[in-house]
Amino acid sequence: MNHKVAFSFADGKTLFFPVQGNEILLDAALRNGIKIPLDCREGVCGTCMGRCESGRYAMDYVDEEALSAQDLEQRKILTCQTRVQSDASFYFDFDSSLCSAAEPVQERGVVSHVEQVSPTTAILHLDAGIDGQQLDFLPGQYARLQVPGTDARRSYSFANRPNPQNKLQFLIRLLPDGVMSNYIRERCKVGDEIRFEAPLGAFYLRHVEKTLVLVAGGTGLSAFLGMLDEIADNGGCGQPVHLYYGVRQATDLCELERIAGYAERIPGFRFTPVISDDTSGWDGKRGYVTEHFDAAALREAPFDMYLCGPPPMVESVRVWLQEQALDHAHLYFEKFTESNS
Numbered sequence: 001m002n003h004k005v006a007f008s009f010a011d012g013k014t015l016f017f018p019v020q021g022n023e024i025l026l027d028a029a030l031r032n033g034i035k036i037p038l039d040c041r042e043g044v045c046g047t048c049m050g051r052c053e054s055g056r057y058a059m060d061y062v063d064e065e066a067l068s069a070q071d072l073e074q075r076k077i078l079t080c081q082t083r084v085q086s087d088a089s090f091y092f093d094f095d096s097s098l099c100s101a102a103e104p105v106q107e108r109g110v111v112s113h114v115e116q117v118s119p120t121t122a123i124l125h126l127d128a129g130i131d132g133q134q135l136d137f138l139p140g141q142y143a144r145l146q147v148p149g150t151d152a153r154r155s156y157s158f159a160n161r162p163n164p165q166n167k168l169q170f171l172i173r174l175l176p177d178g179v180m181s182n183y184i185r186e187r188c189k190v191g192d193e194i195r196f197e198a199p200l201g202a203f204y205l206r207h208v209e210k211t212l213v214l215v216a217g218g219t220g221l222s223a224f225l226g227m228l229d230e231i232a233d234n235g236g237c238g239q240p241v242h243l244y245y246g247v248r249q250a251t252d253l254c255e256l257e258r259i260a261g262y263a264e265r266i267p268g269f270r271f272t273p274v275i276s277d278d279t280s281g282w283d284g285k286r287g288y289v290t291e292h293f294d295a296a297a298l299r300e301a302p303f304d305m306y307l308c309g310p311p312p313m314v315e316s317v318r319v320w321l322q323e324q325a326l327d328h329a330h331l332y333f334e335k336f337t338e339s340n341s
Contacts, residue, residue, distance in 0.1 A: 006089040006138055007034060008053070009096040012202045016136040019084050025057075026079040035099045036079055036092070043081040051076045054207040055088025075207065089138060091202070107135060107143075109168060111192040114184060117254035121219060122172045122184050123159065126194060129166035137162055137199035139226035140306070140334070145170070145180070145196040149187070152179045155200070157223035157308070157334075161230045171222035171254070203308065203334035205230060208237040210302045210330070215244045215289055215317055217309020218252070223334060224308065225255065232265040240268035246289040246313065248277040289313070290320040298326055307333035 001021045007029065008014045017032035019025060026048055029036050039047040043059070046066035052075040059081045067076055077090065092099075109126030116122045128135050137143075142157040159169040175181040205227040214224045224243060231237045243262075247253055253273055263269045274285040274292055285292050305321070307314050314335045321329055 003055075003084050004087045004136070005055075005084060006136070007036075007050075008089060008091045008138065008202055008204065009099075010093050010202065011095040011097070012200050013096040014138060014141065014199045014201075014204075015096070022083055024060075024080065025077075025082040025084060025090075029079060037094070037098055038080060041080045043078050046078065048079040049076055050079060050090040050092045052082075052207065053089045053091050054205070056085040057082050057088060058085060059083070089204075089206075106195065106197055107131070108193055108195045109166075111188060111190055111194065112167075113190065114188050116174075118252050120174050120252050121254045122174055123254075124156075124170045124172050124184065124188075126168040126170070127166065128168050134164055135162060135166050135168070135198065138204035139230040140204035140223045140308075141199040141201040142203075142223070143168075143170070143196045143198035144200060145194055147179050147183050148192055148194060149183070150179055154180045157201075157220075157226065158198075159222040159225040161226050161233065169222075169225075171219040171225075173219045201334065203306075203332060205306075206304070206332070208239050208304070210304050211239050212237070212241045213244070213293075213298070213303055213305040214242065215246070215305065215307045215309070215313075217246050217289075217307075217313040218248075220308035220310075220313075220334070221245055221255065222308075224306070225258065227306070228259075228262050228266070232262055235265075236267045240270070241266055242270045242272065244272045244274060244289045244292070246274045246276060246309070248275070250275050250282045288316060290316055293320065295324050295326070298324075298329070302328040302330070304330045304332065307331070309335075311335045 002018045005019050006014055006016050015034055019028040036048050039045040043061040044063040044066055061081055062078055107128055109128035112127045113125040114122055137158055139161050142155050144153050144155045146153050156170040159171050172184055216224050259271055272292055274289050275282050307317050314333050
């Protein structure tokens with residue numbers, strides 16, 4: 001039985017390849033042209049070390065000087081001794097250029113629908129099935145889209161999980177005068193071809209073993225929609241999941257019906273929207289998301305926190321975690337700088 005494996009690197013590039021049943025992971029990578037740094041190939045030197053982010057695996061042999069007991073608890077592996085037992089993803093703390101990794105794949109999709117879901121946000125729906133192969137990416141990663149009729153490119157997180165039909169969604173923030181925003185408002189029509197490169201980014205859902213705290217700012221929600229789709233389609237993750245969603249105005253909130261659906265499909269799911277600037281017609285949480293974290297509850301057990309939003313929001317959450325001395329939190333984050341054009 002073949003398994004699909006993803007190798008993600010520190011420069012944000014991800015490569016996918018098949019691994020045959022009971023095949024050594026390193027052998028499969030080399031067979032597919034991915035030359036991971038290696039030396040002894042006997043589980044002793046540690047040169048081919050990575051970390052399993054999701055999936056099941058077993059290792060034939062590991063020397064205690066190559067990987068400590070703590071390393072093994074953290075799911076670090078040696079590719080020369082690893083046999084995967086399911087679809088899996090692995091992270092390597094070096095750039096893909098060190099292993100002759102390929103560049104991101106150049107893809108194309110056709111506009112199937114554009115839906116304005118708030119005064120400041122639209123969802124761009126693309127059908128990327130025209131080339132016949134399923135696009136592989138990890139929930140949370142992004143694509144760099146070329147704006148039709150221009151040389152400009154803009155980056156957007158996938159707002160859905162991979163699927164055989166290659167139906168893709170992207171949350172687009174509508175700026176007063178932006179190259180993608182103007183295209184969406186003025187020229188975009190069904191059937192337009194949009195070229196893009198993907199997958200990109202080292203922000204993606206890891207193997208879930210602890211409480212998940214997801215913190216979205218604005219269209220940073222997009223990455224979490226893909227992650228939550230993945231969790232929901234798998235019937236949950238065995239851990240509580242709490243999504244915080246911060247925006248300026250209540251009218252900026254979008255995909256609320258979709259988020260409500262996660263509560264029915266993901267056991268232990270909670271949702272907290274927070275409005276920072278709204279002064280009327282909102283009876284929910286106000287202020288900044290950090291004001292509504294439950295520090296006492298978060299101290300009770302280790303948790304993973306994922307952040308995706310503008311740099312000021314990401315920095316404020318990082319500072320809050322430091323001030324609360326929540327050293328048992330594992331933080332993953334994606335800062336995005338909102339384009340002015």
